[in-house]
Amino acid sequence: MTGWPEDPADATTPVANSTAAVERLAANAPSLERLDARVSVCRACPRLVEWRERVAVEKRAAFRDEPYWGRPIPGWGDPRARILVLGLAPAAHGGNRTGRIFTGDRSGDWLFAALHRAGLARLATSERAGDGQHLTDVRIAAAVRCAPPANAPTPEERDTCRPWLVRELEFLRPRLAVIVVLGGFAWAALWPALVAAGYDVPARRGRFGHLSEVELPGGVLVLGSFHPSQQNTFTGKLTEPMLDAVFNRAKSAAGDPDAEADPGTRP
Numbered sequence: 001m002t003g004w005p006e007d008p009a010d011a012t013t014p015v016a017n018s019t020a021a022v023e024r025l026a027a028n029a030p031s032l033e034r035l036d037a038r039v040s041v042c043r044a045c046p047r048l049v050e051w052r053e054r055v056a057v058e059k060r061a062a063f064r065d066e067p068y069w070g071r072p073i074p075g076w077g078d079p080r081a082r083i084l085v086l087g088l089a090p091a092a093h094g095g096n097r098t099g100r101i102f103t104g105d106r107s108g109d110w111l112f113a114a115l116h117r118a119g120l121a122r123l124a125t126s127e128r129a130g131d132g133q134h135l136t137d138v139r140i141a142a143a144v145r146c147a148p149p150a151n152a153p154t155p156e157e158r159d160t161c162r163p164w165l166v167r168e169l170e171f172l173r174p175r176l177a178v179i180v181v182l183g184g185f186a187w188a189a190l191w192p193a194l195v196a197a198g199y200d201v202p203a204r205r206g207r208f209g210h211l212s213e214v215e216l217p218g219g220v221l222v223l224g225s226f227h228p229s230q231q232n233t234f235t236g237k238l239t240e241p242m243l244d245a246v247f248n249r250a251k252s253a254a255g256d257p258d259a260e261a262d263p264g265t266r267p
């Protein structure tokens with residue numbers, strides 16, 4: 001539709017303009033690819049639509065000569081991922097600028113470098129859509145898909161956006177083994193989405209913390225991690241070894257991606 005690298009939508013992609021439309025278009029998305037396309041043109045939250053588009057016009061001075069995406073950011077990565085990384089929401093001058101989750105901001109620098117050290121990302125950096133970055137066995141998504149003012153979506157916006165995550169969890173379910181949750185907001189947002197997606201979720205579960213774990217009865221491990229926000233990384237609350245420990249744990253819990261072939265790959 002736009003000629004933007006990796007743009008999943010085209011002129012035929014239906015646009016959600018309301019909470020009810022998000023619910024309907026998420027529930028009947030026929031594939032992960034089509035879900036991503038529908039997410040990327042969503043306009044259901046008036047405050048966030050206004051904000052993301054205003055930021056895309058006003059821009060940050062350092063990026064004034066660059067085009068901004070200014071749209072929702074769908075999940076991105078390996079469609080057959082066994083590890084899902086769930087964040088809060090795109091950054092105004094990161095994903096909202098580049099069109100790809102965690103791409104073009106300091107949090108993403110930390111995240112993609114850690115994924116690369118763990119052997120899950122081709123490149124140690126993620127600068128722009130179409131830069132050659134590639135994830136293996138990992139997909140990254142956000143609980144809220146539009147950049148919010150002050151990184152703070154309202155509870156209503158979080159709930160309106162949930163059906164996109166629910167449908168994503170449904171598509172990933174056959175292979176999903178680990179969900180790495182970045183920060184307390186995403187931790188809280190994940191549980192109702194898991195329930196709505198049909199996952200068996202324990203009634204009692206631990207509080208969010210770094211390397212906190214909840215094993216779902218169906219076998220999926222939910223693994224907490226401090227968010228690689230500038231606030232956490234500048235203050236040393238989150239260090240590179242701490243983030244490496246998260247992805248090493250995620251990899252060991254997910255196991256060998258080739259050892260557990262699904263019916264489509266079994267010889």
Ligand code: SF4
Nearest residue numbers: 042044045072146161
């Ligand atoms: S936050 Fe989610 S539901 Fe709201 S406009 Fe963005 S993509 Fe749509």
